[in-house]
Amino acid sequence: MPVLLILGSHTQDLYLVVFNEEERTLELKNTFRLAESCAWVEKHPYLPDVVYSHSREEDQAHQIFALRVLDGEGKLEVKSQAASGGVGPVSFAVMKNGSGLVVAHYNSSSVTYLPLDVETGLFLTSEPTPNQILNLPFTPLPLNHERQEAPHPHQIVLHPNEEREIFVPDLGGNLVWRLLWEGGADGRWIVAGKVDGFEDGQGPRHSAVHPDGNFLYTLTEMASALVVHSLPPLDSLKPPIVLHTISILPPNYPPDAFLGASEILFLPSTSPSSPHLLLCTNRDSPLPERDAVAVFLVSPTSGGKVNRAPEGWVYGGGSHLRGMGEVGGEGEWVAVLGRTEGGLVMFERGEKGIEEVARLEEGVVKATSVVWFRSETMGKR
Template identity: 25%
Template sequence: MNHTPQESGRLIVGASGPVPGVALHAVRYDASGAMAVERSLPLPEPSYAAFDPRHGMLHTVLEEDAGRVASVPLGPGADLGEPVAEAASGGALPCHVAVHPDAPYVFVANYGDGVLSVFPTGPDGRIAASEPVQALDHLPGSHAHMAAISPDGRFVLCTDLGADRVHIYAFDAGKGRLEPHGTARVPDGRGPRHLVFHPSGRYAYLISELSCTLIVCGWDAASGRLLPGAELPTRRDAANPAANFSAAVRISPDGAHVYTTDRGDDTIAVHAVAPGGAGGAADAGGHLEPVEVVACGGAWPRDIALSPDGRLLFCANQRSDTVTVFRRDPASGRLTPAAAPLSVPAPSSVLPV
């Protein structure tokens, strides 16, 4: 696939932490990776956002004990508007939000109590209810960390860091309802946090926060089954006893490389997607090979994102109050520092829009 180089682009940077100046930021960057804040919207703990391109609407969680989710219009340029809707998230400490690509619904994962919530959106894309139309509880001790929508939009997968499971739900777009559709178990103590799908739709990559490993999973789109398989470390030294917690996982737009972060080591790992299994080259995605581990350029890399053309990688370093940027080699996947870091208080997420 050809990804035309960009001359410029936009990021939405979320933030979370006990520091002054926490806000949702609209950031402009150029082809060199140089970044500048265009507008900052003060909000309480806007830790993670998702974008609805059909309506130009951002949805951000407000990660507090009494969790909320807000809808914020995003116009041309860096025109970040004021919130136009807000709702109770249905749980505590909401940490992730996802927008369905085709149906008018938004999904929120509440970390504090493990609740997965469903919200309808209106004709202009804003959340159209003051509370969720469906709130799904999980096991005692559950910590829902992500709502991931399958490539065909038929299923929603909820990573449960507390129960070492990924809960799978069939989504009825006509009714806006989720129905339990099974669970994928991972070994005890893994702490599944986030996952991404390979562009082929046949594989997903699941990062485990507590074991600091990346699990290659098969994905059966027809049956809606997630099949955890090979597991590989994300750290340069897997035996290092220092405290470390894996965080983000992303795949390049061309599907060639998977990137993960580790908080504590403060690193980004690069993994190459290689042919694997009996399918040979046609089965690309079922096997990962380590490429390199590089310093993130800051402290506590909670999130990363790639530019749409795949040539830049941005990293939100929550404890150093910086967003760093790297140039990506499309052939090797290797990263080299690009422009100067952007200073913003406690960045927790980065979202190209």
């Protein structure tokens, strides 16, 4: 059955690719010119043909675009847009109830809420109001790292079970914020808590939450480490604590080289007795094998039990692995994107790892993120 992939990139283009699950082939169907550095793409949680991307042009107001997917070949149409309300948007997600889109801004150290029409997924206003903008607090850090001179929110992560709670990894603040959006368009931000305990200079970049909501997995960019926290509810008297810190660097990594970790993906188990998979990407390896995907197994009975898989690293995804995502909705396929080289590589998920099944390099330039749609649902509304 064909699956339509939409790839964000560090160019002006979105790439529309069809993956044939039966034949295990990838085909570039369309290229859509949107805006400079439309690097992040995000699906609507329940509308089957709405996708969001953005611009990061230095001399213009940064925009978030709502697009509609018109057919299974990847024809797109911009339906509405809004100013992001900050500088350097890097990640966004739509609230589960469809009421708004939340944006993380790396450069302006802010998080914004943009109201959406719950029936169409389109923006209700052209820009956020002051109450919809949160400037993150900051406490100077002892290491005084050049990238930790201010808050640098790097991702928006929704709690799997709590509709209002949002996690924001803050590379500059060396922690993960726990935020609440309270109310509708006239609501307000609440800084409800934080997940800390990271080592100096680790730099949290992206996170994933266990489906039961009790564990947080964070990839630290500057230390190339996976940090596992317990995650008590916000109303608990217990703080989150660090359970594990595990390097994602391959064993033959040169000690004087810097590999900036990039993406993390949690894949729930496919049977009650099999482990969950946790995948983490490295970037810019000087090794001839290029970058690696680190593979971890998470116990099916306790999300705090994390171990390296027997095949701890999978190579072949390319260089500067910038994006990674599950494809198809059943946890069977994983797309990995090499921004510098490698293009788009599709892996099949096994019980304890992943294996390459298809590759597309020609026509895919500087790809950085991926979402998927079932081709047969396009153009039906």
